[in-house]
Amino acid sequence: MDYDAIVIGGGHAGIEAALALSRMGWRTLMITQSLDAIGRLSCNPAVGGLSKGNLVREVDALGGEMAHLIDKSMIQFRILNRRRGPAVQAPRAQADKFTYHRLAKQTLEGQKGLALFQDTVNDILLEPDGRTICGVTTERGHQISARVVVMTTGTFMEGRIFIGEYMCSSGRLGEPAAVGLGTALREKGFMVGRLKTGTPARVRKSSLDFDAMVEQPGDEIMMPFSFDYDLVDRPAMNCHITWTNEETHRIIRANIHRSPLYGGKIVGKGPRYCPSIEDKVVRFPDRDKHQIFVEPEGVGTEEMYLNGISSSLPEDVQVAYIHSIRGLEKAEIMRPAYAVEYDYLDPTQLYPSLETKRVDGLFIAGQTNGTSGYEEAACQGLMAGINAAQKLKGEPMLVLSRTEAYTGVLIDDLVTKGTKEPYRMFTSRAEYRLNLRHDTADQRLTPKGYAVGLQRAEAMDKLRVKMERIGAVKELLASRRIEGKTCAELIRQPEITIDDLLPQVPELLAFAETERYQAELDVKYEGYIRRQDRQVDRFVRMEQIPISVDFNYDAVDGISTEAREKLKLVRPLSVGQAGRISGVRNSDLAILMVVMKRGGMRSKGCAACDGSDGSDESGEYDGQE
Amino acid sequence: MNITSYDHKDLIYALATPWGSSALAIIRISGEGCITLLATAFSRPEALLSARTNRIVHGVLSDPASGKAVDEVVLAVYRAGHGYTGEESVEISCHGSIPGIEALLELLKNLGMRPAEPGEFTFRAFMHGRMDLTQAEAVQEIVSSRSRTAQSLALHRLGGALFTELQRIKSLVLDVLSVVEVQLDYAEDEIGGDVTFPLETVVSAKSQMDALLATYEVGRLYGQGARIVLAGSTNAGKSTLFNLLLKEERSIVSEVHGTTRDFIEAQTVIGGIPIRIYDTAGLRDSMDSIEAEGMRRTEQLLEQSDLILLLLDGTEPHDNADMLGSRIGKLVHDPRCIIVWNKTDLSVGKAPHGSFPLSAKRGKGFEELQAEILARLRKGSARPMDDQVVIENSRQRDALVRASEALAACMRLAQAAVPLDIVAIELNEALEAMGSLTGEVTSADVLEHIFSGFCVGK
Numbered sequence A: 001m002d003y004d005a006i007v008i009g010g011g012h013a014g015i016e017a018a019l020a021l022s023r024m025g026w027r028t029l030m031i032t033q034s035l036d037a038i039g040r041l042s043c044n045p046a047v048g049g050l051s052k053g054n055l056v057r058e059v060d061a062l063g064g065e066m067a068h069l070i071d072k073s074m075i076q077f078r079i080l081n082r083r084r085g086p087a088v089q090a091p092r093a094q095a096d097k098f099t100y101h102r103l104a105k106q107t108l109e110g111q112k113g114l115a116l117f118q119d120t121v122n123d124i125l126l127e128p129d130g131r132t133i134c135g136v137t138t139e140r141g142h143q144i145s146a147r148v149v150v151m152t153t154g155t156f157m158e159g160r161i162f163i164g165e166y167m168c169s170s171g172r173l174g175e176p177a178a179v180g181l182g183t184a185l186r187e188k189g190f191m192v193g194r195l196k197t198g199t200p201a202r203v204r205k206s207s208l209d210f211d212a213m214v215e216q217p218g219d220e221i222m223m224p225f226s227f228d229y230d231l232v233d234r235p236a237m238n239c240h241i242t243w244t245n246e247e248t249h250r251i252i253r254a255n256i257h258r259s260p261l262y263g264g265k266i267v268g269k270g271p272r273y274c275p276s277i278e279d280k281v282v283r284f285p286d287r288d289k290h291q292i293f294v295e296p297e298g299v300g301t302e303e304m305y306l307n308g309i310s311s312s313l314p315e316d317v318q319v320a321y322i323h324s325i326r327g328l329e330k331a332e333i334m335r336p337a338y339a340v341e342y343d344y345l346d347p348t349q350l351y352p353s354l355e356t357k358r359v360d361g362l363f364i365a366g367q368t369n370g371t372s373g374y375e376e377a378a379c380q381g382l383m384a385g386i387n388a389a390q391k392l393k394g395e396p397m398l399v400l401s402r403t404e405a406y407t408g409v410l411i412d413d414l415v416t417k418g419t420k421e422p423y424r425m426f427t428s429r430a431e432y433r434l435n436l437r438h439d440t441a442d443q444r445l446t447p448k449g450y451a452v453g454l455q456r457a458e459a460m461d462k463l464r465v466k467m468e469r470i471g472a473v474k475e476l477l478a479s480r481r482i483e484g485k486t487c488a489e490l491i492r493q494p495e496i497t498i499d500d501l502l503p504q505v506p507e508l509l510a511f512a513e514t515e516r517y518q519a520e521l522d523v524k525y526e527g528y529i530r531r532q533d534r535q536v537d538r539f540v541r542m543e544q545i546p547i548s549v550d551f552n553y554d555a556v557d558g559i560s561t562e563a564r565e566k567l568k569l570v571r572p573l574s575v576g577q578a579g580r581i582s583g584v585r586n587s588d589l590a591i592l593m594v595v596m597k598r599g600g601m602r603s604k605g606c607a608a609c610d611g612s613d614g615s616d617e618s619g620e621y622d623g624q625e
Numbered sequence B: 001m002n003i004t005s006y007d008h009k010d011l012i013y014a015l016a017t018p019w020g021s022s023a024l025a026i027i028r029i030s031g032e033g034c035i036t037l038l039a040t041a042f043s044r045p046e047a048l049l050s051a052r053t054n055r056i057v058h059g060v061l062s063d064p065a066s067g068k069a070v071d072e073v074v075l076a077v078y079r080a081g082h083g084y085t086g087e088e089s090v091e092i093s094c095h096g097s098i099p100g101i102e103a104l105l106e107l108l109k110n111l112g113m114r115p116a117e118p119g120e121f122t123f124r125a126f127m128h129g130r131m132d133l134t135q136a137e138a139v140q141e142i143v144s145s146r147s148r149t150a151q152s153l154a155l156h157r158l159g160g161a162l163f164t165e166l167q168r169i170k171s172l173v174l175d176v177l178s179v180v181e182v183q184l185d186y187a188e189d190e191i192g193g194d195v196t197f198p199l200e201t202v203v204s205a206k207s208q209m210d211a212l213l214a215t216y217e218v219g220r221l222y223g224q225g226a227r228i229v230l231a232g233s234t235n236a237g238k239s240t241l242f243n244l245l246l247k248e249e250r251s252i253v254s255e256v257h258g259t260t261r262d263f264i265e266a267q268t269v270i271g272g273i274p275i276r277i278y279d280t281a282g283l284r285d286s287m288d289s290i291e292a293e294g295m296r297r298t299e300q301l302l303e304q305s306d307l308i309l310l311l312l313d314g315t316e317p318h319d320n321a322d323m324l325g326s327r328i329g330k331l332v333h334d335p336r337c338i339i340v341w342n343k344t345d346l347s348v349g350k351a352p353h354g355s356f357p358l359s360a361k362r363g364k365g366f367e368e369l370q371a372e373i374l375a376r377l378r379k380g381s382a383r384p385m386d387d388q389v390v391i392e393n394s395r396q397r398d399a400l401v402r403a404s405e406a407l408a409a410c411m412r413l414a415q416a417a418v419p420l421d422i423v424a425i426e427l428n429e430a431l432e433a434m435g436s437l438t439g440e441v442t443s444a445d446v447l448e449h450i451f452s453g454f455c456v457g458k
Ligand SMILES: Cc1cc2nc3c(=O)[nH]c(=O)nc-3n(C[C@H](O)[C@H](O)[C@H](O)COP(=O)(O)OP(=O)(O)OC[C@H]3O[C@@H](n4cnc5c(N)ncnc54)[C@H](O)[C@@H]3O)c2cc1C
Pocket: A008, A009, A010, A011, A012, A013, A014, A031, A032, A033, A034, A037, A038, A040, A041, A042, A043, A044, A119, A120, A121, A122, A152, A153, A154, A155, A156, A157, A171, A172, A178, A181, A197, A198, A199, A274, A338, A339, A340, A365, A366, A367, A368, A371, A372, A373, A374, A377, A378
């Protein structure tokens, strides 16, 4: 074997996968099309946001890299949705794209046991059994062997770019597509589909009239995404807000027929939640304006990102409608908006570990699984990397539950329900989000990262200290009384915050603001957290009725045909997971529950319990080689 | 009865009509291969074997060993995918004499079938996706329903009316939740400010939920019936009234022999409500002569009763005074008590305030008394229309209470300007509670509980 592990692609998923594997001690090779594009922020120059910020902190808690990269490259920081509640607020930062990329590459280069190689993978190599990975082949003719492969091809697999009538094979503007791999995987029996996404134009800063826009500064204090340190001290830059208008919409409507989306050239489905400006104009004809955020792409550059008006209209139309917008009348367009269509693999072909069911040792992560977004890619890359390493070690897979991480929600959704449009993380996808606050990611996940050998001992020490200190704050709140009431009782009143108590309880000042705040939330929302915990208990009960991967659904009477097909495809690992598959009805679930609780059916009526027959899957699913 | 002992490959049989003599009885058999097996004992095997689904075949069933005819029967044939259980099954209509039924069941057993466990037919129907949970429960109630009104309510639910009603409320809650969630999914500046919380929708969902909940009492009344206890001193006219109450409909009187004293229990129907009446012999005698055991049993009866008819003898003012001073007399203050002033045909005095004048002997005042009994039992709610959705069992009620409480909490939190993510927890709780009713969210425990409540044959 040339390497223990190969990671295909140096995007946000690939970075995490490669670092996790090599940090866990495996000789790893990252093959990517261009070393100059490692960690490139393809679209908006920002990391985090609602629920995405939580993902970044989860990656960090487990021992991943994304938080470090953004902490050292941010040029603006904000906590979003402060007013809407403790569970849903999240950090978001504008990034200096160039610094972000440089740091990513630097980190990979500095990692022991990790090799970097510029080439394009065009096929995977299988053992003679046809179902175990043993390496990859590349465009320049290399055959490289490894025991596990993590594939993170982003928007590049058979990528194709559209700008009006213009169309070319490309993964990002100016970067060639990765050709051949998608076809090779199709031939090996994988279900491969097409998705599309788009990005707006970049305009020159000195050509914009900022006086005509609304300034949007960040928060005064920058806070780190990473739990490893307490402070970020970097210079901040402002963003600006402007709006489209009737004239903008008129121009777009008049040219809509020239969009490849409406002309039928693009077959892949785009995200409903992040529509192009032409989609917005067509779908919301009543709106007389749409908001645009003008965001800097970095410190040493004039390029500005027009967040909110991604498009695939021809360039002359882009120029016309951009110039109709206040503050952008004289904007000089440096890069046009474009749409990209690419191959993705139906993620129901994966186990929750992100290993494919079809090929042993092949893991897939990132945009290739039908997601969109850097954070979504990073958390999958990390989990795929950890699990590939677990596989090499012969240890059980690390699967996070929906009740313990947004990462768990994301992966469970993907492998259980699949996706027909680019999947983005949303707060509302998580049922138990009160337990998934961004500030508790370390409590939830650092011990797990440590247990698999990725997270460092210092992180555990830091967590222990943090918990002790928060415990001390809570104790203080419970014992100290003000006018007959304990501080804890006072804080439970909606209008009172912990900072209101500082004059009377100056000892609180000995604790960091984050410590005080977390103690405050824990105390204030204790009742709701307990209520949520009861819901979690109900959920967990269903998750705890296991189904073996080789369970023979054909031998169970009474399951509807549709459900049977879905169950055979997804191969859920628990009755709970089975219940989340669309097309599986209550009665199907009832049957499964009864059969599973019975511990397999009695021999007379049951071929289902001795899975050795009929089923093409075999062996226990525990990552054992 | 534990569900896990069902083996769904077995051929099962059970009497689907009540045990007892009647003109006709129906025996149901179910399971793959039951038709072929039955054909070996049938006079026209080809006709049976070739019968399409939902067809009727007439013939004679006889013991294959002795060749002796057992009964002349009509077979209703259901092929897999049809009929009650959704699997291959036959309904045997036979003559309804008890020895005849026993002989037929014996024959089926000899053929190699086994008697069904309680609820097993319904369990199989559920397993074959023939019904959702609320429908399964409705079947249970039809089987055990004691009066016609209850039966029509249960039939209605079998059509999924409760399900439809719940879906309607659920979609309201979903509406609210989506307004909340959109604000949690997007930052303030992304959706241009706050959207107002649709409090009126929550209020409306909650009031619909509560209306549904209020039907529980009605449903319970018609489904499970009520208990009425007659109390009063000896000769007040309890037995006379007892018989009068029973005269209205065909009813069954049974003497219950206690260890010490007897009381008489009878079943009847008043205004569509199944009623059990107890004539408490134990209270006929004066207090001191009552043995402890008899008193205990009487107390128990009183405690469980929905209504107590306390009879006073209009011709015996002294007796009454004694009685009212006694322990039983204290019942006057019990909200469940109706005081009946009996023997108005003889008495000269006026019926005391708040009591019902009656002549049990002549039947005078009886109509009014009956009306009062009904009104008290229904607690003001009108007789349910046949198409009104009614919830009848406590599992459904508990789930709805949980949902209703969650909505109430949601309203309270929203008005107190508590953050939306907390409000959303309550909305989700309400949804989950409703889901547990329609079977969308369910647990093995609930299922087992439901199935074990079924009686044999259904
Ligand atoms: C035009 C465009 C618009 C976007 N719009 C949005 C948006 O609106 N919202 C949003 O959240 N996200 C958007 N994104 C998505 C975001 O950029 C991705 O989700 C994220 O970068 C995915 O990370 P990844 O690691 O999966 O893949 P990428 O960041 O795409 O990285 C993949 C890497 O793998 C390399 N590679 C691919 N195939 C091979 C191969 N066969 N051999 C070797 N190397 C290979 C590529 O060169 C690339 O470096 C957009 C991306 C693009 C290109």
